[in-house]
Amino acid sequence: MSATGIGAAVRRKEDLRFITGKGQYTDDVVRPGETRAVFVRSPHARAKIRSIDASEAKKMPGVVAVLTGAELANDKIGNLICGWMIHSKDGSPMKMAPHPAIAAGTVNHVGDAVAVVIAETKGQARDAADKVKVDYEPLPAVADPAKAQAKDAPQIHDVASNNTIYQWHLGDAKATEAAFASARHVTRLDIVNNRLVPNAIEPRAALAEYDAGTDQLTLWNTSQNPHVARLVIAAFVGMAPEHKLRVIAPDVGGGFGSKIFIYPEEVVCLWAARKVGRPVKWTAERSESFLTDAHGRDHVTHAELALDGEGKILALRVKTIANLGAYMSTFSSSIPTYLYGTLLSGQYNIPQIYCEVDAVYTNTVPVDAYRGAGRPEATFVVERLVEVAAREIGIEPPELRKRNFIKSFPHQTPVIMLYDAGDYQASLKKAMELADVKSFGKRKRDAARHGKLRGLGYSTYIEACGIAPSQAVGSLGAGVGLWESAEVRVNPTGSVEVLTGSHAHGQGHETTFAQLVSERLGIPFENISIVHGDTDKVQFGMGTYGSRSGAVGMSAIVKALDKIEAKAKKVAAHMMEAAEGDIEFKDGKFTVAGTDKSAAWSDVALNAYIAHKFSGQELEPGLKETSFYDPTNFTFPAGCHICEVEVDADTGNTEIVNWTAVDDFGTVINPMIVEGQVHGGIAQGVGQALLESAVYDKDGQLVSGSFMDYSMPRAHNLPSFTVGLTETKSPSNPLGIKGCGEAGAIAAPAAVINAITDAVGSEQVTMPATAGTVWAALQRANATRQAAE
């Protein structure tokens, strides 16, 4: 292993600019003549817009324009779309309601845009926005997904009766029912997967500029996938032809899914920039992020697990209501279906699974992918059921898991997925050793002497990453292919630029991708640049989400590097007057087999461009190759997380005292970066389990709408983590990578709740398990115990 090759904990290339304040985030970009946009937003969850009076606002100092939904419609700017078609079990297509970038006629959630003010400064725009008079007729609203389908619930969109977007199912209902009928034991749980706000620390922003001379629009925005943004804004919104729109996603300060989607604000900035003839910038304030960034999770589920007399799982049955909010966000339909139902087999051999999902509209912010996206919800269902079943039957939770683990591969689950590689026993065993489970009993007794209740919780999770084979997702309703592109440009001096369709917003691609190139070409790490995030520079690509950039994005680079090596060997053969088949390439040097002839990488690169040693008829000059990589399967990262908590018996306050994570991500390129991804994922999962919740009141007001009342995990809420790895390589891509970005967020919530319920002796602990919630569970457990005595 070289110091900068695959497997080395190389320090990150991107860090220098970030630690010196030289990063370039969207809000840092300033264009000449730039104006600022501030949106007027609905204070009502649902209302009819009777009229908008902007006359006073337009007279305010510095105001350039005030624009409304009526003008947007006049200019024929199209609606935002959801790009994944889901069909209901009766065969009918999902019910997608119109989603204009600025509301026209009605508003459907608090924060829905009703007008935009463009002014010289942000302060002036804000002042003028206060003067826009909107006459609303408030209408009844529904925010709770469990109530959205009720007969007396307000009907939000005409296209969706009972606010139902689709009623989807997966699996064999009859066979599952038969398995339940034969079961010796059935474990049942009602689960609420709490609604979360992604809260990347960089708020979303958009800056649009129109060049009338070339009829070219440019958008700088906080995007995880600038090409997809361009495609949707061109082809569906109809803003401009695709080749007349450039999208640049510069440094992006965290995404976690929330910056995948195409949002109203970027559409409005583009439209307004062309309309006013000046650049228009919008930057969200945090309160606005809470009211406009797509939220995550928000499931209400009833789940049942059937087991035989020996603790073997026979079947799983799940019924879920998924809240998609007021409009269908870009990929929202796929999250509670093909990224959820397909993972319900967990790490277990489950003969029959049947899953039903109703997706509903409510008067809340749209819900879409948030770190893990469907897979945390699936893992929570499976891992809670297994844990509770073990306790009910009286088998140790790890033992019940072992009895049901899938042990041979490939394994076809009853819910589409074909698991290709894994060793679930190995990760469980290693995690139990690292967590010193053997001594847990002693630690529990010691804690009890101090009035503390110790609990241990397991989560043996699985996820599907490396999204995804295009044909497969196409057959499931995806509107796009999920391959990735790469271009490798070798310069005449031998330095290399890799242009990738992946996008980094914290993941460190500039480092890991360069490690791959350094390893393959044997050239110094410093001589390699990774270029991403600009549609004018990079060939169409699909972007970064679903832990796909290693498994899919790097595979595309491998393919391009294969082509580069093949071409370079041809050049070297001409240079050394040898047969192409005799050229060997190792550690940055070309040699002729069986001779002492050699050529350095940089000489071959130069010769490829000066083209003095071969004729253009024999070989094209230059050294640049492109590839598109379409994976052959999903990848299946899996592992075991063990959480140990101490609950204060008097207050219900929970402290995480130990965290052990053992993950199988296949090949690891940079262990330092991979560990960092695991840490961050765990923190978000712990946040969901203990702290975070997007709370709507019955009128549809977001009660937890700022960092004052939405509890973000802080340093003192978390322990240091013990992180280990096991490795089975993915057979589905050339590097054997599985992906690491979401594992922590997927594994963690079940581990935390399993630990708390173990500590308090009651399964009735909902997320977030605040001190009050845990204290109430303790009281119930005590009452039950006393009644039994």
Next chain:
Amino acid sequence: MPAVSMTVNGKAVSGNVEERTLLVQFLREHLRLTGTHVGCDTSQCGACVVHVDGKSVKSCTLLALALEGANVLTIEGLAEPNGPLHPMQEAFRQNHGLQCGYCTPGMIMSAIDIVRRKGHDLDEHTIREELDGNICRCTGYHNIVKSIAAGAKAMAQGGAPRQAAE
């Protein structure tokens, strides 16, 4: 618009600003020092932390006009141009204390102030408690805590930090 003069990163600066202009706006929009970030509107996240007269403050909580004559140090001023990094900056890089980089300037400025107040031998509990005012969504804090402990030690070993005058 009224005028204000102060010292930022060792240089005398002045400008005419609206009364409501916050220090962070003055830094970002008037001086184009965009290393100081804004992550919230309730003074919770700490992405905007700078040093004023040697102490860490959230620059979203101060009016620029209130800082006449003040000495302000931002992330851009921690290391001399082309000079070595501040030990705390280097510690964040060595310990992978950042991912997306957005909270990082505020984290580093807060970290240096923790060292000023609590010394160079910082235990994990102290660092975690003292970071209450800085939110990171990427790292889970594990490596930030390690970075600050290492940076604090490095600062004691002669990597004399450049500090705004008290």
